[in-house]
Amino acid sequence: MSLIGIDLGSSAIKVAAYSIEGRLLASARRSVPATHNRDGHxxxxxxxxxxxxxSALGEVAAHPELRRDPPIAVSFSSSGREVFPVGADGTPLGPCLMTADLRGDEVASVTAGRRSPEEWFRVAGHVPRRMDPVNRALWWRKTHPDVAAKARWFMNWHEYFSLHMTGKRVVDWSDAGAWATYDVATASWSPERIRETGIDPRWLPDIQPNASPIGRIEKSVAERHGLPPDTLVVTGAWDAFAAAVGGGGVDPGVVSLTCGTWHSFTAPIERGWPEALLHDGMNICPHPGPTGFGLLHTNPNGTSVIDWARELLQMPITELEEGLAAAPSEPSHVYADAMLTPLPHASGSERSSVFSGFTLASTRIDFVRALLESIACEFAATIGRLRERGIDTTLVRATGGGSKLAWWLQLHADVCGVPFEVVAQDEPGAFGAAVLAGVGVGVYPSVSSAVEQLVQVSRRFEPDCARGAKYLKERRR
Known part of the structure; x- marks a missing residue:
């Protein structure tokens, strides 16, 4: 028996098959280019x-390993919030507007203005901004009424490919939680907010819990890809939460940090979260783990900032690693604020990146190191604010390209004052989706037990709190 996880990303589709013991059997990746025909599009x-x-699913399904170990279930890790119009026959009626597409702020301001930010946070877990699927659908109706009139649904990738594989348009709890019309209290669509926003209820997919069976794949899909006809399709999760499953961050106190282009994290949280989290830039969404809910915090200033600096300074990664290894344990004499891209929850913020403290003796390493320090200390400050809200962190598990930079992970541990572990998993989203498939088909009794059994750690960093205190003191100056 094997399990297939499909990461429905915004720039690529990644399909991976695993044995029920968690061993990678086969994988395939296909890029999906975005177009930018006009500024802001x-x-x-x-x-x-x-x-x-x-194409990617067909390649994996045809792999000899899967012929010997056929799949029994499939699930998804879906890039959340992105939706597009779909006709009754499943035909897409228009493109998917991505996170970077700036259209629709005027629609979002109307929706957000219907309630106070605190009320939105209480009933929906977030304030509906431009990328909220409700606002995207309303934007289509305002700007392309002919398309909206033909639309049977507005779909995220999860329910679109669920329809493609099973004929059923089903969204999981966490992806549904991206909609302003989702009710966190009942795990269903809110009739009140459907009326309030004016969205057509026909556009909304059916909702099921994470890791629950949707149905068997359709005969045509099985024949096209050579999959067993009884392969079960299972609900997955928003990609941030699927990666938390694949990265072992599902139990209370364990934060799942993605050290990638974005420096983003999730953390399990119990119902009854403090309202003040809204002002810390947190979203609350359904979580596949035992708490049922999770925090989501996104920061676009991750390795994108470091890659920008390395390219600007023409610094290969080997030079960076060697320079960091030789650096003193004290904070750099160069200070940086790494806020090159505004935070998505801080619209109108005048904060921007800055360098100070450099001299003629400063080196290229000093500048890149200062950016790394800034990102780590910003993360520590966020973890500290959570602690003040009564949400403690006992362990951080990291994935992504940045987690391979040992100096940086050690600094994270030092300034946060908690251990950091690097997860031995190159594709936590696809792996997490496969785990959810296994839970849905009954291979694993729960998400927590599957994580305990399958997730492996390649390295652990214990905190040096004395060193961390020096860095935090410098950041407060």
């Missing part, structure tokens, strides 16, 4: 995404 042709999906 960023779109994906849904048909190209579907072609990439079928």
């Amino acid at each position: 960023s779109e994906i042709d849904v048909r190209e995404s579907r072609e990439a999906f079928d």
Whole structure:
């Protein structure tokens, strides 16, 4: 028996198959390019995404390992919030507007203004901004009424490919939680907010819990890809939460940090979260783990900032690693604020990046190191604010390209004052989706037990709190 996880990303489709013991059997990746025809526009042709999906799934399904160890279930890790119009026959009627697409702020301001930010946070877990699927659907109706009139649904990738594989348009709890019309109290669509926002209720997919069976794959899909006809499709999760499953961050106190282009994290949280989290830039969404809910905090200033600096300074990664290894344990004499891209929850903020303290003796390493210090200390400050709200962190598990930089992970541990572990998993999203497939088909009794059994750690960093205190003192100056 094997399990297939499909990471439905905004720039690529990644399909991976695993044995029930967690061993990678086969994988495939297909890029899905975005188009930028005008300033502020960023779109994906849904048909190209579907072609990439079928191609990658077909390659994995045909792999000899899967012929010997056939799959029993499939699930998804889905790039949340992105939706597009779909006709009654499943045909996409327009492109998917991506996170970077700036259209629709005027629609979002109307929706957000219907309630106070605190009320939105209480009933929906977030304030509905431009990327909220409700606002995207309303934008289509305002700007392309002919398309909206033909639309049977507005779909995220999860329910679109659920429809493609099973004929059923089903969204999981966590992806549904991205909609302003989702009710966190009842785990269903809110009739009150459907009326309030004016969205057509026909556009909304059916909701099921994470890791629950949707149905068997359709005969045509099984024949096209050579999959067993009884392969079960299972609900997955928003990609941040699927990666938390694949990265072992599902139990209370364990934070799942993605050290990638974005420096983002999730953390399990119990119902009854403090309202003040809204002002810390947190979203609350359904979580596949035992708490049922999770924090989501996104920061676009991750390795994107470091890669920008290395390219600008023409510094290969080997030079950076060697320079950091030789650096003193004290904070750099160069100070940086790494806020090159505004935070998504801080619209209108005048904060921007800055360097100070450098001299003619400063080196290229000093500048990049200062950015690394800034990102780590910003993360520590966020963890500290959570602690003040009564949400403690006992362990951080890290994935992504930045987690391979040992100096940086040690600094994170030092300034946060908690251990950091690097997860031995290159594709935590796809792996997490496969784990959810296994839970849904009954291979694993729960998400927590599956994580305990399957997730492996390649390295652990214990905190040096004395060193961390020196860094935090410098940041407060």
